[in-house]
Amino acid sequence: MTSTPTLTKNQDLVLGVLKRSDAPLSAYVILDKLRDNGFRAPLQVYRALDKLLEKGLIHRLESLNAFVACAHSGESCCSHGTVAFAICNACGHVMEFHDHTVDHRLADWTKARGFKPEKTTIEIRGLCASCAA
Amino acid sequence: MTSTPTLTKNQDLVLGVLKRSDAPLSAYVILDKLRDNGFRAPLQVYRALDKLLEKGLIHRLESLNAFVACAHSGESCCSHGTVAFAICNACGHVMEFHDHTVDHRLADWTKARGFKPEKTTIEIRGLCASCAA
DNA sequence: TACAATTATGTAATGTTATTACATATGTTG
């Protein structure tokens, strides 16, 4: 009941956990956080994550095997192209952004070779301004 | 003895397997392929992979949890910036490329925010020209 | 050569991430 309707109970619980977190969470960490809400098995988490990914409400960070709430929930964040992430290796903070030029360059490359893109991952691992200081 | 010197026996075996493969391989698949060469445990593979990554002879594909031989081995492929991959979801074929403009755009973004990049992942999953036809 | 230091290897056990299979429940539609 904390977020957007059209979500089932489990989906809403998982999304809530991700929204309240300031760093990406693995499926098993989410599971632990939801034990008190009746979660018992990984599949309960993975099923909710799958639906939330479909709806564009969360993202999977491939280089971390972890998940974050979309930083632009509600709007067209993911409808205007590929999303990129800058991920701090020290504090775990994630910045989500979008760059049209990058999108276009990658689209040009694939188009020139007849490659049909389905999903693009851009993840920059490093140190955020605070942690690098 | 099949490839570049300065490699140990295990490193050379693992690199050989990756070079002969036309698709990315997981660590456990590599292990299976090297049973006849005395490999018994995952760690033998992971240790060799770590060293090969350090030397820039292979790449890890984060979205697949798998590894490929560098397409530009020998030269400065990885010294001239971030490498990107187009990965076919149907046949597994991987194309490795580099785009200066993409690099610069991402560098501009991070620099503007004081983020210090350490490793950047760019992976485009989709269908190669052959498979999309 | 002898020795110490470093690097590489072998093996077992364990930890982490993700899926398959099957049963039950809930909601929607005609």
Added chain:
DNA sequence: CAACATATGTAATAACATTACATAATTGTA
């Protein structure tokens, strides 16, 4: 209600990766 689709609960297993500890090979140097 019946039929269908969607969501959930649970157990077991598969796939990916690391820790811990012991041994061997290599390298540098007194």
